[in-house]
Structure formats: structure tokens, C-alpha cells
Amino acid sequence: MFTPHTKADVEAMLKTIGVEKVEDLFKVVPDKNRFPDLNLPLPLSEMQAATELDSIASANATTRDFISFLGAGAYQHYIPAAVDNLLQRGEFYTAYTPYQPEISQGTLQAIFEFQSLVSLLTGMDVSNASHYDGATAAAEAVILAYSQFRGKRPKVLLSRAINPQYREVIRGYMQANDAISIVGDDPETGIEPDLQKLIDQIDLDTCLVMVQYPDFFGRIIDYAPLIEAAHAQGALVAVVANPTALALLTPPGEIGADIVVGEGQPLGIPLSYGGPYLGFFAVKNALLRKISGRLVGETVDTQGELAYVLTLTAREQHIRREKASSNICSNQGLMTLAATIYMTLLGKTGFQQVANLCYQNAHYAANVVQEVPGFKLPFKSTPFFHEFVVQANQNVPELLAHLQDHGILGGYDLNQDYPELEGCLLMAVTEMISREDIDYLTDVLSEVKHA
Amino acid sequence: MLVPEELKYQKTDEWVKVENGIATIGITDFAQDSLSDVVFVEFAIDPDDEVSAGDSLATIESVKAAAEVVFPVSGKILEVNQVLTDTPELLNSEPYTGGWLAKVQVSDESELDKLMDAAAYDAYCQDR
Amino acid sequence: MREPTIFELSSTGRTGVTFQEPDVPLSDFPQEFARADFPFPEIAELGVVRHFTKLSQKNYAIDLGFYPLGSCTMKYNPKINEATARYPGFAATHPLQPEDTVQGNLYLMYTLQNWLAEIGGFADATLAPAAGAQGELVGTMIIAKYHKDHGDLKRTRILIPDSAHGTNPASSAMLGFDPVQLPSDERGNVDLNALAELCDDTLAGIMFTNPNTLGLFDENTAEVIRIVHEAGGLVYGDGANMNALLGVFKPGECGIDVMHYNLHKTFSTPHGGGGPGSGPVMVCQKLVDYLPDPHVIMTDPGDEENPPTYGFARPEKSIGRIKTFHGHFGMLVRAYTYIAMLGQEGLRDIAEKAVLNANYLQAKLKGTYTLPYDRSCMHEFVLEGYWKDVPDIHALDIAKRLMDYNFHPPTNYFPLIVHEALMIEPTETENVETLDRFVDAMLKIAEEARTQPELLKSAPHNTPVKRADELKAAKDLIFCCYPVREWEKS
Structure with missing residues (x-):
């Protein structure tokens, strides 16, 4: 099936290694724990697996049935047909992270184009190569703002009209930080569209104000007064945006947002019961060094040809280890490709x-x-x-x-x-x-x- | 490798020069050479901050590496070298002059006794 | 040849996929919110298809050849997984549908939770984490909350072996822990003396990768766990390397308290050019109440007439929500398909063949390349890509030269404790002919290093681009290729 070894292959290989049987390679595993029983069903052929999965899928009623x-x-x-057709090219989906630029220009250029489209859509200067989803991108925005002021501004103001799951994830990510205070989304501050009660809470301790555009209730609100008030106190503003809406709406970057994040699922990614999706994350140039996650940049090769590479990697966990601001390692590679193809198409x-x-x-x-x-x-x-x-x-x-x-x-x-x-x-x-x-x-x- | 005689050094590759109670701090030639091309300096402190020896001063990023710079002495920050924000390559070209990182009003000069002199630091680097 | 960007390919007036006009009475769009310009690309459908097809041809991939990238488990990604994950019954379900309409999804998740727990010897699992790094985050959150709930507030340190992935210290730091580096001994195991010295009542736990990133099963596994437990710490297992242990060893049975898998490594979901991953976390009995929200449970066991029903529940002391909805469901369907096709014997076969392939390559290469830890390896091993007689040649040069032989290079410069590391993981899905061709190339390169070193220094030679100027990228900071926007001109 998935292992190609014939009996003769195994024998010859064992001889090269110098052991008698495959089991001998596992002698280092404690005796009493070696080769345990696994209580799993009997294996299925591909045809049987296809049938079983089909019957599990059929136990659902979907958005097509309703x-x-x-x-x-x-x-x-x-989702146009070409999106998934291109996505299913093995050269894309069976490749790893483009750490070797010479043989990953396809993935790298696609991410570069994704970054360009997201920057354009949001009105921002720089987009990264994506986060896990909209909520974790929002949490990373909070981490960015908090570290931008090195913890000296401990207050984060969240609008109550931000998706409740996003607010929950932000609090989840920050659960070990007793110094940070995440407020503003209480019933008292409320959900009035003028946001006056939220604006009143912006002060010199505030590192970030976050709002959603359109908000969780679908409302389009003019955030210019809020952004102005935040900037007057030196605070940053993050906007959680819906990418489809941004095809018609003034981009948040144009009204002064410092960070724009959001859920990229509407960009050609199937509902798939909640994932995998992608979180987009874009900032103004001033915050570029603080972006967590991967970034693709343009350069040239030794022949002077245009080439793309992962860059500013010294921000990331594999180099900074415990000093990195985020532990994120992957991006949503294939999902960013889907979004790039969708937006281009x-x-x-x-x-x-x-x-x-x-x-x-x-x-x-x-x-x-x-x-x-x-x-x-x-x-x-x-x-x-x-x-x-x-x-x-x-x-x-x-x-x-x-x-x-x-x-x-x-x-x-x-x-x-x-x-x-x-x-x-x-x-x-x-x-x-x-x-x-x-x-x-x-x-x-x-x-x-x-x- | 340059190891100026008149400076004091610590194992994490910072140098310090004290004149009239004011310490100027930077990274050594050995440090800049092992980092290779520096592309970014991120300061962890602002002027007027009180710092202790061992606190983080800055993080220096090169293409493939990042290094943390820590204070060799305690005191109050008088100045940080903002020029490095736009021209971080000074750390490579002039580690002991234009590439200085911070100036500190030293609170306890006895801390300097714990640092290495040039000969000791040079020997320490030869071993690495 | 360079492929132009989508903005260079754009011509005003062309359209790709278009949509019908609205058939409802029209409403006015509020002009005060209307964007001034929208300079998105304008390319006809064929142009888009050719662009992305050409880009795909600039990639190396498992479907094209051998990809021995250590610690990444680049095994074959079965096509059936791609088919099942796309069944409309899965792909067209909305994450907020009522539970009674998604019993198929919930059954699949419940079953997979149990399978993953069973394979690792744990009590339960969460499927929520989006990737291995997020799994680690969940694991450290659980450790933090467990100690907090027990009033054990001074446990602030987490031990991390010096061979660990960078995500381990980064995850610990995000939870406010103080990561303490733990040295390895001369056989590549955790140094037990150092461990004992670092264990006291401030210890929160250890992050223990086994097999470690040298590809070695820690010979002191039971001791490491015992020492940490005796000090009151918890043991986090980084399950990145579980491919070597499927059906061979259950970490949970041996006392590991919490561990993540990478479905995109061990359970064959595709790497997708850097994601999406999926990082389920398994826990022992005393930690089940801390699992993140949401968790799938059986809500009714059913009877002869009615099938069981499933639903979501928030565990009692849950660390809370760490992403929207319920994890990377599409990846869960793929992993379910894979495990269903393998069963116990198939899984053990995976581990055996992965370890056989790695030991075979190690045996063939170790005379020519230095093997710093010379013992039987698990699913991968680490060589030095450096010879004293040709000091100008580095691991990077060997890696780049391998591309000329049409192989993806091994991981280089990791783990950090090996000088000029070349970390090789062949995986179980490669046949012996491929392994032999790889050995030939590696031996040839070792010879070229002495006879024609410039061939290595200037490699690769046949790739779409040559070595890239990374310093220029880090200085120029060009991240976008869009035209200048109207509102920026003013």
C-alpha cells in the first residue's frame, strides 16, 4: 500500500545494517512497553475507506441541503472550479515550507502575491504570509501591541461588537499574563454604534484598541473618530475586517488603522466545518519588524534574476527561541494559495x-x-x-x-x-x-x- | 579581531567604557563578526529607565541570527544610539565607535571589577 | 524564466470569473463608506490558470521526488485523503450548524479523539490545535493551569533539552514560564545528572521530544519521567517524531502526561507548502478536565433502535478556546481516513519501515560522513556536513548540490548541538532504489568536495533560480508588488 518494501528488500537492507530482524532496531525501547496492542478497527481497503467516509459524510445535512x-x-x-483544480496540483500541496528558495519559487511567489493582494485590500503597507485563522491573528495583534510598548501600556480595549469567539481566543492566548488588562467589551460599555463609551476609556495606559469592520452584527461604522482618539493617546488601533466587504468599503488603512487582521475563509475556502481557514495580518510600515509569522520578500539570485525568499526570519522562534514574541511556525500555506487564486480569478x-x-x-x-x-x-x-x-x-x-x-x-x-x-x-x-x-x-x- | 586595550568586556560579548561615571556600551568585534551582516537593532529600554546588570539592552538581528545584548553594569539610561535604527550596519563597520548602543549613569562602579580586561577577553575568544 | 506577477499580467478590462447581476430590487450603497479605487488584477481565466500552473512547476514536492527533510516527515500524502476531505457532506457543513445536523462530523471527531488517545496511550485528546506549535501552546497552558489549580504557584521553570525545536522554548515563554536549557549527554540522551540538579519545587515540567531531534530514542526515558514526576513536575511530550513509534511505544503508558501529534507529519496530511498543519493534544487521566473548548463527547450511547449521538462540551476546568470553531476539520478527515486504512498492523508497519529506511541510509553514509552519535537510530539521523580536509565546504553547499541531483536537501543547521548538521529523514514510503540513488549522490558529492569544490560552492545549477541574496531581501524589505494606490498619491 504505502510502504513499498518487498521481503527481499527488507532482508537485503537488514544485512546492510547488520541486524537480523526489524524488531532488533527497537531494542532501545523499554521491553515492557515495546509493541503494545492498539485497540483499533481492522484496516480498510481504499474502496472500503471511501465507502465508510462517504457514509459518515452522509450522516450530515449540509448548507447544500438547507x-x-x-x-x-x-x-x-x-468557489470557482479553477481554485480547487489548481490547489490539487501535487507540486503545491506536497511541498514543505519554502526554506530552500531555489526549488520553492512557486510557493514563494504565490505568497508574495497573497501579501500584495492583502495589502491592497486592507490599505496597509505589509501583510505577512498568514496566521491560523482570524481569531489567532487578532490575538497576535494584541501580542504585537503589548510588546510594541514593552508592557508599559498594559490596557487593551476590545469592542463588544467583535466576534465573541475572537475575544475568547485573545483572552485564552493572554491567560498567563497577569499584567495585561483586556477590557471594553463589557455590557456597560455596550454595543452602541457611536462607540463613545469605548472611546472614553482610551488613555495613556492603552496599547491597543480593537474594533471589527463590519462589526459582528454586520454594521458598517465610521471608525475615524475612534482612531483619532486612540492616536491622540499614542495607542495603536487594530481592525478585524471581512475581506469580501473590503472590495466595496474604504480600506481600514486609509482611515488610519495600524493593524488589520481578519478571517480569510470567504476568499475561496470551503466551510469545511470550521477549518482549515486562514488569518490575514497586515500592518503599517512602522510595525513591520513586529510582525509575527512568515514574510516573503523580493531579492535577486547570484545571476541577478529576481527571486523570492523568506526574510526577516531572525524574528521567528527557530532563531529567537524563548525571545520570540510568538511560537508560530507554520502559516496556512495552501489556504493562502486558495485565497490568492480566488482573488486573482x-x-x-x-x-x-x-x-x-x-x-x-x-x-x-x-x-x-x-x-x-x-x-x-x-x-x-x-x-x-x-x-x-x-x-x-x-x-x-x-x-x-x-x-x-x-x-x-x-x-x-x-x-x-x-x-x-x-x-x-x-x-x-x-x-x-x-x-x-x-x-x-x-x-x-x-x-x-x-x- | 580587534580587542581595544582600554575597554572592559563580559562573556556575552559586550564591551563597556567608563568615563566620569558614564558607561558607554556596545558589542565586540568578535560578536559582530559571528552575527555577520546586522539588519536590525531593537532596543529594549528608553532613556531614563533604571536598569540592572544582566537586563536586556537590545536585540540585534542579522540575516540568519539574533543576539541579545545585556547590560554589563547597573544604572540609569542617559542615551540610546538611535542612529542604529536606520543604519544598523554601523555595528559591523564600527563596533567600538559609531556602533555604540547605550550610555548609562553607572550606579555601582564596583560592578566593573567583575568584567574581563582586554587580555582575558582575547584569550576567552581564542578558545571559542 | 521568470514568471511575471499577477499585477504585471493584468490588463484593464479583462475579466476572469464573473457573476450574474443582482435580481433583487437594488439598495444604495452608503457613499461615505465606498472605497475610492480597487486596483485588483484583471486577467482572463486561462491567464490565471497558466500563471499558477507555471508557478507550481517552480516547486519541488513529494509527488516529484525524494524529500528527506529531517524532522518534517515528508511521507507520501495519499490521494484518497484529498478525496474524502472534499466530500460535500464534510466540506459544505457550516461550523455553527445545530449538532443534530452534523452527527457525521461529530462521530468522526469523537472517534478520532479516541484513536489518537489509544495510539499514544492517553486518556483523551483534543483536536482543536491548528498546528504543532499551537498544540505545544495548549500543552503548556494545561501545565500552567494544572499547577495553578493546585496552588503550586512557584512552579515557573520548564526544562527544555538543548536539541529541542525552537517552538518549545517559544511556547513556554508565551505562557510566562522560564525555559531552562537541559544539556544532552555524550550518547545524545538527556543528561540525568544535570536533570536531577535542575529539579526542585520550582519545576513546572519538561518538554521532552522522544525520539529526539537527533533521531535517537532516549535510553533514559523512564528515568527522565520518574525524576520529573518526583519533583512534582509534569512531562510534556513533543510528539513531532511519533512516526517512529506508531504501534511500537505508547508514550502515555510510560508516564508522559501531555503530548501533541503533528497530523501533517505522522498521519499523512499534506504540508501544503507550509500549512495548514494540525496538532491534536493528548492527555493523561488527571488532565482531561483541562482540555480546550470545544471537546466532543457522546451525549447518548443509543440503543438497538437508535444510534449514539454526539455533541460538544466544555471540559470542567478547560483552558478555554484557542481558535475559532473546532480545529482544522479537513485535516481530521484526512487523518481519520489514513488510520482507518492502516489499523494496528499498518501503523506498526509504518514505524518499522521508517526506522528501517533511516538505519539503512545511516549505515551506507556513515563512513563517508561523520556520524556524531553512532548508534541505531529511529526514523531519522544527523550527520555532519563538514570535513576537516575541505574546510571551505559547508552543510549548506552539500544541501544545494543535492538539488542538482534532483533531491530535496536534508534539514541543515538543526539540531543546534551538531556542527554543520544534515538531518536526514527518509520516511517509510520510499523504496530501496530511491534510497540507493540518494546514497550514490551523497557519496558523489563527498568526492566532488575534494575534486571539484567549486561545483558545490556554486550549486545549484539547474534550478529556476540560483542562490538568493538574503541580505538584500532583509535590507530592501519589498513585500508587495501592487501599483501605487490612488489615495497614497495625494
Whole structure:
């Protein structure tokens, strides 16, 4: 199967080594622990494995079986056929990290192009080669800001309208640091779109203020006043951004963000039950040296030909060891390739079309849902992109169960993270949702009302 | 390898020169040579900070390596050599002059007695 | 020939994949938020396909040839894994779907947790970590929380052998531990005397890679664990090298408390040009309550009529969430497929053949190259890429010259404790003809080092680019190839 050794090969090899049997190579392993039993099922042939996995997969109902309004950090988008076709080239996916530039120019140039596209999309100067996902990229932004001021500014302000999982991961990453204070996302500071209560907390102890764009509720908020207030106190600002939205929105870099991070899944990466995705991470030049993770730079070879290499590696764990600011070793190599191919393939026209379809479909959906008696849009006066909050006059878990019975995944129950949003649902609408789907949703919602 | 007579040295390859209670600190020729081309200096301190011998002064990055510079003496930071932020290559070309890293108001001159003189440091480097 | 960048290939007005116009009544976009310009590339679909196909041809890969990169386990990545991970039943599930709609995913994760725990001799596992380094982070978080919960606040030091991967000290430092370097003895084992001296009531634990990065199974394994446990410390196992021990040794049975695997090494998920990895963490019984959120449990064992059901639960003393959602699920499907096809015998066969291949190469090369630790190795071994009679030739030159023979070089300059290290890991999926061709090339290079050293110094000769100027890259700091943006001009 996967080991090619014939009996004759093994015998000849053992002779070269000078031992009698393969078991002799393991004499160093303590006797009583050597060759234990493994309680595993009997091995399957490839055909049997394919069948078993197919039957496990078939026990799921997917976003293809439902009309799905689930978003909240992962979004259903159309992935052009060429993306996966190119991704399945063995030269890409069976290669290692491009530490040997002479035989890795393909991976290196693709990452260089990824960095370029992310810089352009976010309006920043430098992007790295990616982090694990949006949440860990956000955590790395906190580490960066904290170390930028060498711990002398111990306060991190997080907007409460940042994805709750991101805030949880940030706290998880910083759990051993008793000096840092991560605040601002309490119910008292709240989720008002003017952010005044958050801005009021920015002071000389603040190293970083982080907001989301569009925020977790899909709202598009003008962060210029917040950024100005933060910079006036010498604090950095990180923006968690949705990359699809950035095809239409003013890039955060243009309004003064120091760091932009986000989840790259919408860029041609399948939902795949939550991973693997990619976290993008971009900064202004002033912070370039503080970026954690891999960076690809341009140079020349001994013949003067343009070449790409991993550079500034002295920041990383394999050189700085315990002095490195992050232990990250890999990047999301193949996922960055998927995103690069996706963004290039859609290009200027296709990418803006997708973003516009999301925007238009979502606005149509919001308009017709709020016309159903018993449903309203609590953040109606704030612009939004492709996600919005619906307030239902009833128990949300029951409503979602009812919708599920009618073939609809209705969205994300906000009450699980926000006690103040009782009866509220977060709905995402992308280009994958048709007008008919939306009309069907309102039909089902209208029935709920009568039920 | 240059090991100026008038300086004091410590095992982690820093030199120090004290005049009128003010210590100037840098890295040695041996250190810059083993790092090779320096591309970046990151200071771990600001002027007015109080530091102790052994505290981190800066991290120096070359293409393939990073080295931490630690204070050979305690005291108060008077000045850091910001010129190195833009021209880190001075650490390679002028390790004992233009490549100085920090100036410190020394709080305890007896700490200098623990450091090596030029002959001792030279012998120490020959062994490596 | 150089492949132009996507921005050089772009021509105004060309389109790649386009989309239909909206069929809903249109809403206005708030102009105050509209971006001024969007200079993304404009390339037709074929141009994009050719660009990335040409880029792929500038890579070396397992599918093209032998990739003996030590500590990376560059084994064959079975194609069936790629197929199963893409089944729409998996790939089209949203991470926030109700549990009753994703029983297949949850069953797969629950089963894989159990398999991975069983293979390593542990009580339970988490599949959440995104990579080995994140697995280490989870492991050190668990160690930190365990001591904290026991009021053992002075345990601040973590011992790390001098042969360890850089991620070990970096992970410990991120958790606020003080990493203390532990020397190796002359046989490449952890130095027991040094260990005993460093063990006291400030010890949080040790990060112990076994087989270590020299490819050697530590002869004092049981002693190391005993000494650390007696001092009240926990033993973290870096499972990066588990490929040598599948079905051979269960670290958990021998007292390792917490350990990560790299699914992209041991369990054949592809390296993808630098990721995504996947780094599940296994724990012994006393640490199961500390596993990260979320963890899959059986919510109902079922009966004759109904199958069991599965769901997520947050372990009681959990260290919390370390990434969004539930780990790199696509990688979990691949690893599940692989283990299902191998079973106990297949897994042991993997370890045996990996160790056989490494010992075979070691036996053939050790006369010509210095083998600093001359004993039977596990899945990899480390040679010195340096000869006293040709001092100008370095490990790097040997590595680059191997490219001319169409091989990927071994890992060089790691581990740090070997001078001019060449770390060779053949893996179990290579046949003896390939190994022999590699040996021939290595012997030929040793000869060339004496007869035509310039061939090594100027290598590689046939690659898409030659040796790159890394100093220039670090000084110029060019990270993007986009055109200057409109708003920057003003």
C-alpha cells in the first residue's frame, strides 16, 4: 500500500545494517512497553475507506441541503472550479515550507502575491504570509501591541461588537499574563454604534484598541473618530475586517488603522466545518519588524534574476527561541494559495460583483423580513454589509427549530453571547442565497407568526 | 579581531567604557563578526529607565541570527544610539565607535571589577 | 524564466470569473463608506490558470521526488485523503450548524479523539490545535493551569533539552514560564545528572521530544519521567517524531502526561507548502478536565433502535478556546481516513519501515560522513556536513548540490548541538532504489568536495533560480508588488 518494501528488500537492507530482524532496531525501547496492542478497527481497503467516509459524510445535512443564513465568522461563497483544480496540483500541496528558495519559487511567489493582494485590500503597507485563522491573528495583534510598548501600556480595549469567539481566543492566548488588562467589551460599555463609551476609556495606559469592520452584527461604522482618539493617546488601533466587504468599503488603512487582521475563509475556502481557514495580518510600515509569522520578500539570485525568499526570519522562534514574541511556525500555506487564486480569478470585476451581490441580497432580505409582523431590525439606522440582526418576538431556539423543520438554517442566536440581545438572531446573506430563497424564508416566518 | 586595550568586556560579548561615571556600551568585534551582516537593532529600554546588570539592552538581528545584548553594569539610561535604527550596519563597520548602543549613569562602579580586561577577553575568544 | 506577477499580467478590462447581476430590487450603497479605487488584477481565466500552473512547476514536492527533510516527515500524502476531505457532506457543513445536523462530523471527531488517545496511550485528546506549535501552546497552558489549580504557584521553570525545536522554548515563554536549557549527554540522551540538579519545587515540567531531534530514542526515558514526576513536575511530550513509534511505544503508558501529534507529519496530511498543519493534544487521566473548548463527547450511547449521538462540551476546568470553531476539520478527515486504512498492523508497519529506511541510509553514509552519535537510530539521523580536509565546504553547499541531483536537501543547521548538521529523514514510503540513488549522490558529492569544490560552492545549477541574496531581501524589505494606490498619491 504505502510502504513499498518487498521481503527481499527488507532482508537485503537488514544485512546492510547488520541486524537480523526489524524488531532488533527497537531494542532501545523499554521491553515492557515495546509493541503494545492498539485497540483499533481492522484496516480498510481504499474502496472500503471511501465507502465508510462517504457514509459518515452522509450522516450530515449540509448548507447544500438547507437554505443557510448562518454566518457569524464563516461564510458560504461560490468557489470557482479553477481554485480547487489548481490547489490539487501535487507540486503545491506536497511541498514543505519554502526554506530552500531555489526549488520553492512557486510557493514563494504565490505568497508574495497573497501579501500584495492583502495589502491592497486592507490599505496597509505589509501583510505577512498568514496566521491560523482570524481569531489567532487578532490575538497576535494584541501580542504585537503589548510588546510594541514593552508592557508599559498594559490596557487593551476590545469592542463588544467583535466576534465573541475572537475575544475568547485573545483572552485564552493572554491567560498567563497577569499584567495585561483586556477590557471594553463589557455590557456597560455596550454595543452602541457611536462607540463613545469605548472611546472614553482610551488613555495613556492603552496599547491597543480593537474594533471589527463590519462589526459582528454586520454594521458598517465610521471608525475615524475612534482612531483619532486612540492616536491622540499614542495607542495603536487594530481592525478585524471581512475581506469580501473590503472590495466595496474604504480600506481600514486609509482611515488610519495600524493593524488589520481578519478571517480569510470567504476568499475561496470551503466551510469545511470550521477549518482549515486562514488569518490575514497586515500592518503599517512602522510595525513591520513586529510582525509575527512568515514574510516573503523580493531579492535577486547570484545571476541577478529576481527571486523570492523568506526574510526577516531572525524574528521567528527557530532563531529567537524563548525571545520570540510568538511560537508560530507554520502559516496556512495552501489556504493562502486558495485565497490568492480566488482573488486573482475574480479580479477587479468579479470580486466587486460578489461583494455587491452580498450587499444587495442582504438588503433585500432585511427589507422583506422586517415587513413580516413580529420581526424587526433593531439596528435599522446603521448601514450594514451582508449580515444583520433580526429581533423576533419569540423564543429564538424554537424559531430556529421551526425554520430547520422547513429546510432553513435561520442564523445565529445572539442571546448565547449577548444577554442584552434576547430574541435576536444574526442572519448572513451572500451571493449563494437567491431571491426565491429569501421569499421562501419570509413565507415560513409568516407562518410562524400564525402558528 | 580587534580587542581595544582600554575597554572592559563580559562573556556575552559586550564591551563597556567608563568615563566620569558614564558607561558607554556596545558589542565586540568578535560578536559582530559571528552575527555577520546586522539588519536590525531593537532596543529594549528608553532613556531614563533604571536598569540592572544582566537586563536586556537590545536585540540585534542579522540575516540568519539574533543576539541579545545585556547590560554589563547597573544604572540609569542617559542615551540610546538611535542612529542604529536606520543604519544598523554601523555595528559591523564600527563596533567600538559609531556602533555604540547605550550610555548609562553607572550606579555601582564596583560592578566593573567583575568584567574581563582586554587580555582575558582575547584569550576567552581564542578558545571559542 | 521568470514568471511575471499577477499585477504585471493584468490588463484593464479583462475579466476572469464573473457573476450574474443582482435580481433583487437594488439598495444604495452608503457613499461615505465606498472605497475610492480597487486596483485588483484583471486577467482572463486561462491567464490565471497558466500563471499558477507555471508557478507550481517552480516547486519541488513529494509527488516529484525524494524529500528527506529531517524532522518534517515528508511521507507520501495519499490521494484518497484529498478525496474524502472534499466530500460535500464534510466540506459544505457550516461550523455553527445545530449538532443534530452534523452527527457525521461529530462521530468522526469523537472517534478520532479516541484513536489518537489509544495510539499514544492517553486518556483523551483534543483536536482543536491548528498546528504543532499551537498544540505545544495548549500543552503548556494545561501545565500552567494544572499547577495553578493546585496552588503550586512557584512552579515557573520548564526544562527544555538543548536539541529541542525552537517552538518549545517559544511556547513556554508565551505562557510566562522560564525555559531552562537541559544539556544532552555524550550518547545524545538527556543528561540525568544535570536533570536531577535542575529539579526542585520550582519545576513546572519538561518538554521532552522522544525520539529526539537527533533521531535517537532516549535510553533514559523512564528515568527522565520518574525524576520529573518526583519533583512534582509534569512531562510534556513533543510528539513531532511519533512516526517512529506508531504501534511500537505508547508514550502515555510510560508516564508522559501531555503530548501533541503533528497530523501533517505522522498521519499523512499534506504540508501544503507550509500549512495548514494540525496538532491534536493528548492527555493523561488527571488532565482531561483541562482540555480546550470545544471537546466532543457522546451525549447518548443509543440503543438497538437508535444510534449514539454526539455533541460538544466544555471540559470542567478547560483552558478555554484557542481558535475559532473546532480545529482544522479537513485535516481530521484526512487523518481519520489514513488510520482507518492502516489499523494496528499498518501503523506498526509504518514505524518499522521508517526506522528501517533511516538505519539503512545511516549505515551506507556513515563512513563517508561523520556520524556524531553512532548508534541505531529511529526514523531519522544527523550527520555532519563538514570535513576537516575541505574546510571551505559547508552543510549548506552539500544541501544545494543535492538539488542538482534532483533531491530535496536534508534539514541543515538543526539540531543546534551538531556542527554543520544534515538531518536526514527518509520516511517509510520510499523504496530501496530511491534510497540507493540518494546514497550514490551523497557519496558523489563527498568526492566532488575534494575534486571539484567549486561545483558545490556554486550549486545549484539547474534550478529556476540560483542562490538568493538574503541580505538584500532583509535590507530592501519589498513585500508587495501592487501599483501605487490612488489615495497614497495625494
